[in-house]
Amino acid sequence: MANHMHDPAHDEGHAPSPFHATLRDYAIGFALSAVLTAVPFWLVISHALASSLATALIVTGFAMAQMVVHMVYFLHMNGKVEGGWTLLALLFTVILLGIAISGSSWVMYHLNANMMPVPGKMDGMG
Amino acid sequence: MTAATPTAGADGARAAKAKAKANPAASLTARYYALDEHDHPEGFSTALGFWIYLMSDCLIFAMLFATFAVLGGNYAAGPGPRDLFDLPLVAVNTTMLLFSSLTYGLAMLAMQQGRVRGTQAWLAATALFGLAFVGIELSEFHHLILEGAGPQRSAFLSAFFTLVGTHGLHVTFGIIWIGVMLAQLGKYGLIAANKRRLMCLSLFWHFLDVVWIGVFTFVYLIGMLR
Numbered sequence: 001m002a003n004h005m006h007d008p009a010h011d012e013g014h015a016p017s018p019f020h021a022t023l024r025d026y027a028i029g030f031a032l033s034a035v036l037t038a039v040p041f042w043l044v045i046s047h048a049l050a051s052s053l054a055t056a057l058i059v060t061g062f063a064m065a066q067m068v069v070h071m072v073y074f075l076h077m078n079g080k081v082e083g084g085w086t087l088l089a090l091l092f093t094v095i096l097l098g099i100a101i102s103g104s105s106w107v108m109y110h111l112n113a114n115m116m117p118v119p120g121k122m123d124g125m126g
Numbered sequence: 127m128t129a130a131t132p133t134a135g136a137d138g139a140r141a142a143k144a145k146a147k148a149n150p151a152a153s154l155t156a157r158y159y160a161l162d163e164h165d166h167p168e169g170f171s172t173a174l175g176f177w178i179y180l181m182s183d184c185l186i187f188a189m190l191f192a193t194f195a196v197l198g199g200n201y202a203a204g205p206g207p208r209d210l211f212d213l214p215l216v217a218v219n220t221t222m223l224l225f226s227s228l229t230y231g232l233a234m235l236a237m238q239q240g241r242v243r244g245t246q247a248w249l250a251a252t253a254l255f256g257l258a259f260v261g262i263e264l265s266e267f268h269h270l271i272l273e274g275a276g277p278q279r280s281a282f283l284s285a286f287f288t289l290v291g292t293h294g295l296h297v298t299f300g301i302i303w304i305g306v307m308l309a310q311l312g313k314y315g316l317i318a319a320n321k322r323r324l325m326c327l328s329l330f331w332h333f334l335d336v337v338w339i340g341v342f343t344f345v346y347l348i349g350m351l352r
Contacts, residue, residue: 021238026231033224037342041217044347052351059351063343067336074227074332086177093181097188104192 021076029073036066169322176326180333183296187337190292194285194345199352202280207349210275212266216346219262220338223297226255227335234328242315245324246308252331253304256297263294286345293341296334303327 040059042048049055071077071090079087229251236244267287270276277287307327310320 021231021234023232023235026228026235029231030224030228033227037217037220037224037339040343040347041213041220044350045213056348056351059343059347063339066339070227070332070336070339074231074335075329082174082177085174089178089181093184093188096185100185100188101192101195105195108196 025073025076029069032069032073033066036062036069169319172322173325173329176329180329183333184337186292187289187340190285190289191340191344194289197281197285198345198349200281202282204280204283205273205275206282207346207352210270210273211346211350213346213350215262215266216342219259219266220342222255222259222262223335223338226252226259227332229255230328230331234324237316237321237324240316242311245316246311249304249308249311253301253308256301256304260294260297260301263290267291289345290341293334293337296330296337300327300331300334303330 040062043055043059049058077087077090081087229248233245233248233252236248267290270283275283277284304327307320307324310323314320
């Protein structure tokens with residue numbers, strides 16, 4: 001302890017960096033989220049688009065956009081909080097998430113497709 | 127460098143600081159020369175640590191989403207999403223959670239302004255929206271189970287109840303945490319420790335809303351399109 005140089009610059013790197021929230025952030029985040037929630041629900045309930053695939057893709061896009069909106073305006077994510085470590089941890093998690101979900105779907109879809117057809121199998125499988 | 131050797135005293139440290147000011151490269155060296163354990167303010171790493179916890183929680187949900195993606199079409203000749211889901215009800219539920227995110231944000235603003243009563247009031251509003259959310263979800267589950275579409279009916283319903291139930295359980299614990307913080311604020315006010323806890327709870331609560339975006343999109347909306 002005695003030998004530790006008390007360097008102010010060093011402390012800055014460690015100090016808790018509480019975010020400073022503003023009403024503007026929450027208002028923008030809420031308004032954007034409301035729109036990004038309402039449109040997908042409307043698309044699915046009203047069957048506005050003939051193609052289910054197109055609707056699914058658009059709905060997924062809206063969900064991704066809303067997740068980013070929540071991250072930025074509600075969770076106050078940016079590259080500066082905690083010296084960028086939270087953003088790095090988030091990116092790492094997103095990569096794992098992508099591998100787990102897309103990998104599982106891919107493998108299991110092909111597993112189902114490669115199964116021997118079973119006569120009289122119950123419908124709705126796969 | 128000499129400033130950090132065991133023989134260096136306060137004079138040495140002062141000399142090194144002066145040197146560091148004159149030469150930026152020297153100050154860079156000094157910053158990376160802390161070999162000893164040194165003091166940190168209490169809770170300095172709580173926010174990052176809590177964020178790492180949330181990321182691990184995120185992985186739990188990733189696995190449950192992956193499970194649902196794999197099993198979501200296996201109805202075992204039982205009811206599917208079109209037969210079971212009530213989208214207007216899900217929209218109301220989503221709205222409850224979105225409002226609760228806004229009211230939690232307003233609680234954080236009140237906290238920043240040092241208003242204990244305001245913080246408590248907005249936290250209570252958040253808890254009420256959270257309770258409405260959990261209440262609607264439980265009534266949905268109750269309805270499904272009464273219809274014979276319980277978690278044991280098909281792989282789709284097992285995956286559905288696990289994923290949505292885990293999220294609902296998180297929200298329930300969030301509400302309990304809000305209750306604890308209301309009591310803490312009533313007893314100790316806006317002390318540094320309570321502000322830190324409220325910040326962690328804020329991350330937790332907003333994180334649950336982000337997970338819910340995934341749930342209502344991939345389970346309910348896309349389920350209806352299957």
